[in-house]
Amino acid sequence: MEDIEKILSFMVEVEKLKNVHRKTKPVGLDRFENSAEHSWHVCLSALMLKDQADEDIDILRVLKMLLIHDLGEIDAGDTIIYASETIELKNKEADGVKRILGFLPDHMQDQFMQLWFEFESGETADSRFAKAIDRIPPLFHNIHGDGHSWKAFNVSQEKVLSVNQRIELGSKKLWKVIKAKLSKAADDGLLK
């Protein structure tokens, strides 16, 4: 099959990400978010926040990571960040990404698999920033949505702060602002 046909079949396969449901609801909407619209949201957010990164980042690499970061959920499903990340689950996601990238021409697969692992590891400037951005929208969903997923999963303020402190690894300024909003949410009774 030619490259174009392979890439078009990949485009059809990834439609399935529109049917993976996350644990928070978009601001103003009474339904759970799906991982495809979430992926758009974090890409646009990363683009607009790129100058807030503490380190030099390559925004194109960050966008590539964020465009593919959730593809593994098509096979593995979405898990709330406050649940323990097991090795089994991470392996299932990696296998899922590999299967889906397998629709692409051979010569294109490796670079995106490597980018996915880089994002997961969070050990480079680009992936630290991408992971920081990925954490922000669910916090806003709760702050503007009566703390719905915090309450549903009985997540404590301490846990929210400790898990999301990774935002600081991408941008200290951003974490400072977000942390203040989380304190206010706790004062307002959204978070215990």
Next chain:
Amino acid sequence: MEDIEKILSFMVEVEKLKNVHRKTKPVGLDRFENSAEHSWHVCLSALMLKDQADEDIDILRVLKMLLIHDLGEIDAGDTIIYASETIELKNKEADGVKRILGFLPDHMQDQFMQLWFEFESGETADSRFAKAIDRIPPLFHNIHGDGHSWKAFNVSQEKVLSVNQRIELGSKKLWKVIKAKLSKAADDGLLK
């Protein structure tokens, strides 16, 4: 307000794109697509198809355009491509984009407004390619979904071919493959 606060308020405002419904259903799903998940899909598609562009393109600029191309629909709503594009509607979209970009710091607004106009005009290599990619997913939704929006809006094969021929302006190879798929869809009775 500092830049970060402004950009975070922009992030909350653009959530509304997740509630703008398009006229086609994602492959395999019995619901209409929203413009946020569509925006992710075309970004990922553009990234994977970039080597199929006929002209030299800057993929980062293409992604920026596609990330923001539908923001005007938050105020103006989505219109099917086969409807006439009126000047009134385009002005309403432009006003909508301007309003939403207005949440950003002043120094960031112009570059994105210019990119939006560049996309709309389709007169540069980057925008020709971005517009070509934007046309593909709704065709697949129909091809893999019993021609649902073609039938609902009584769109003829001639109209589908003439409106989507703009794909050729971004990539002749891509249009050749897509055109063959549209012929097959017509042979299969999905398109009259």
